[in-house]
Amino acid sequence: xxxxxxxxxxxxxxxxxxxxxxxxxxxxxxxxxxxxxxxxxxxxxxxxxxxxxxxxxxxxxxxxxxxxxxxxxxxxxxxxxxxxxxxxxxxxxxxxxxxxxxxxxxxxxxxxxxxxxxxxxxxxxxxxxxxxxxxxxxxxxxxxxxxxxxxxxxxxxxxxxxxxxxxxxxxxxxxxxxxxxxxxxxxxxxxxxxxxxxxx
Amino acid sequence: xxxxxxxxxxxxxxxxxxxxxxxxxxxxxxxxxxxxxxxxxxxxxxxxxxxxxxxxxxxxxxxxxxxxxxxxxxxxxxxxxxxxxxxxxxxxxxxxxxxxxxxxxxxxxxxxxxxxxxxxxxxxxxxxxxxxxxxxxxxxxxxxxxxxxxxxxxxxxxxxxxxxxxxxxxxxxxxxxxxxxxxxxxxxxxxxxxxxxxxx
DNA sequence: GTCTATAAAGCGATAGAC
DNA sequence: GTCTATCGCTTTATAGAC
Numbered sequence: 001x002x003x004x005x006x007x008x009x010x011x012x013x014x015x016x017x018x019x020x021x022x023x024x025x026x027x028x029x030x031x032x033x034x035x036x037x038x039x040x041x042x043x044x045x046x047x048x049x050x051x052x053x054x055x056x057x058x059x060x061x062x063x064x065x066x067x068x069x070x071x072x073x074x075x076x077x078x079x080x081x082x083x084x085x086x087x088x089x090x091x092x093x094x095x096x097x098x099x100x101x102x103x104x105x106x107x108x109x110x111x112x113x114x115x116x117x118x119x120x121x122x123x124x125x126x127x128x129x130x131x132x133x134x135x136x137x138x139x140x141x142x143x144x145x146x147x148x149x150x151x152x153x154x155x156x157x158x159x160x161x162x163x164x165x166x167x168x169x170x171x172x173x174x175x176x177x178x179x180x181x182x183x184x185x186x187x188x189x190x191x192x193x194x195x196x197x198x199x200x
Numbered sequence: 201x202x203x204x205x206x207x208x209x210x211x212x213x214x215x216x217x218x219x220x221x222x223x224x225x226x227x228x229x230x231x232x233x234x235x236x237x238x239x240x241x242x243x244x245x246x247x248x249x250x251x252x253x254x255x256x257x258x259x260x261x262x263x264x265x266x267x268x269x270x271x272x273x274x275x276x277x278x279x280x281x282x283x284x285x286x287x288x289x290x291x292x293x294x295x296x297x298x299x300x301x302x303x304x305x306x307x308x309x310x311x312x313x314x315x316x317x318x319x320x321x322x323x324x325x326x327x328x329x330x331x332x333x334x335x336x337x338x339x340x341x342x343x344x345x346x347x348x349x350x351x352x353x354x355x356x357x358x359x360x361x362x363x364x365x366x367x368x369x370x371x372x373x374x375x376x377x378x379x380x381x382x383x384x385x386x387x388x389x390x391x392x393x394x395x396x397x398x399x400x
Numbered sequence: 401g402t403c404t405a406t407a408a409a410g411c412g413a414t415a416g417a418c
Numbered sequence: 419g420t421c422t423a424t425c426g427c428t429t430t431a432t433a434g435a436c
Contacts, residue, residue, distance in 0.1 A: 018401080034314040035236070040430065053402070055431055110373050111311055114234040124374045131378050155379045156386045163363030166370065173310050174324045178331050179355045186356045218419080240412065253420070255413055 019057045021047040026068040031101060035108045062116045069109050069119060073126040076102055080133055088140035090147075090157075090195050094187065096134070097161045103169035134158055145195045161187075219257045221247040226268040231301060235308045262316045269309050269319060273326040276302055280333055288340035290347075290357075290395050294387065296334070297361045303369035334358055345395045361387075 025047035029037050040061070044051030058064040083096055106123075113120035139154040168180050225247035229237050240261070244251030258264040283296055306323075313320035339354040368380050 034311060036311065036315050039428080041428085050402070050404095052404090052431090056401075061430075107307070107311075107370070110370060111234060111236070111307075113374060115236050120374050124376045127371070127374060127376045128378060135379070153382065153386055155382045159367060159379050159383045160360045160364055163365075163367035164360055165363075166367055167359060167363035170307070170310060170366065171327070174313060174320050174327060176324045176327045178328060179335070179359050182353065182355045183359045186353055239410080241410080250420070250422095252413085252422090256419075261412075 018047075018049055018053060021049060022054055022057060022064070023068050023071055026064060027072055027105070030068070030108045030112075031105050035112050038112070062118055065109070065112055065116060065119050066122050069122055069126070072102075072105055072109075073130075077126075077130060077133065080130070080137070084133070084137045084140075088137055088144050090141045090145055091191050093134075093138050093141045093157075094161060094191065096137070097165045100165070100169045100172070103166050104173070107166075107170070131158070134162070147194065218247075218249055218253060221249060222254055222257060222264070223268050223271055226264060227272055227305070230268070230308045230312075231305050235311045238312070262318055265309070265312055265316060265319050266322050269322055269326070272302075272305055272309075273330075277326075277330060277333065280330070280337070284333070284337045288337055288344050290341045290345055291391050293334075293338050293341045293357075294361060294391065296337070297365045300365070300369045300372065303366045304373070307366075307370070331358070334362070347394065 022043060025043045026038065029042055029046055038061075040051040040054040043054055043064075054064065058067070080096060083092055086092070109119070109123055113123050135154055135158055138158045139149065142149050142152070142154055142157065164183065168177070171177055171180065222243060225243045226238065229242060229246055238261075240251045240254040243254055243264075254264065258267070280296060283292055286292070309319070309323055313323050335354055335358055338358045339349065342349050342352070342354055342357065364383065368377070371377055371380065
């Protein structure tokens, strides 16, 4: 999930604007300060509205989390579909997986989900869809680059690179990046040696 | 960090037993329910002592977190040293990295660290030591298995496998394991084909 | 739809008896 | 070292005026 900048208003001119601001604020706060910073007061502060309005628009915090997660998830799926719309390539695949902001947000939502079962189901359903979509893209990329998928299956490429992106995001949270540059450099080099150039 | 079972008492027979129970309870609670469940009252409940004793033994929650983290970290480093004491092998390396409990605990401590700067420094210092120790072990294993390290550097092997272990732990938190078996199966197969057998 | 006011509960932390 | 009691604060959530 990205930083969730500007997005389309579902319907009408500026209906539910406050509601959107609250959802935006939730995603921003989660991305910037982590789930420990999530309170109605902080959300209201960031959104620029009274915190009681959070309760007016959402019956509970869990409802708010689910709606915020859905927005982030939809943005991610849309971005993946957009990137996958062009020609499949390992380089593009690597680029998708390197979205640090999305990794961070997912970690925070999973932490929140430990205390909100309904959110957990929502996340699991999304994770399954997203992984399947990424897998399809990885498979297409490997095929196009003529890399034998019985030697390195697409799923293995997917989980190893996704894990690496997640690890880097996690390390960075504590200001620790030992080995990141060396590993990314090796991957870039490997891509240069084993793939055919394609515009990114 | 493992499940922190029995550990040595620093000195004396059963001095500071309550203190130890509090630290144990903190690690258990963190591993089982995540950092959102950490309160002095819940800790006291799990430890079987009045929650006010947490304040008697620890000036602040941050102090408690740091002590709990140190215990977990020391256990991890000791376990790594123990495993590394034998002959280096990629299979052993993979085994070390597959400790799901440790991955989970680290995620929780990093989340806590976002609100406790002193804890963050503690974690960063440990992470650096642990990664260096793992890297040395990975390097020795690759050398012993006669795998060219200029083709696949030890650091790359380290971060990819650590990332995978972390990803699996993260997925499991939301009850989602798509691709885990396939990926672990491929790694096992790769190890069988590219390494010489050694007792684990 | 947004405001003020407040309820009900939980939190970390402290004081003082024993 | 452990207990009871409590302070002061923050939290989610609700009630009712406008």
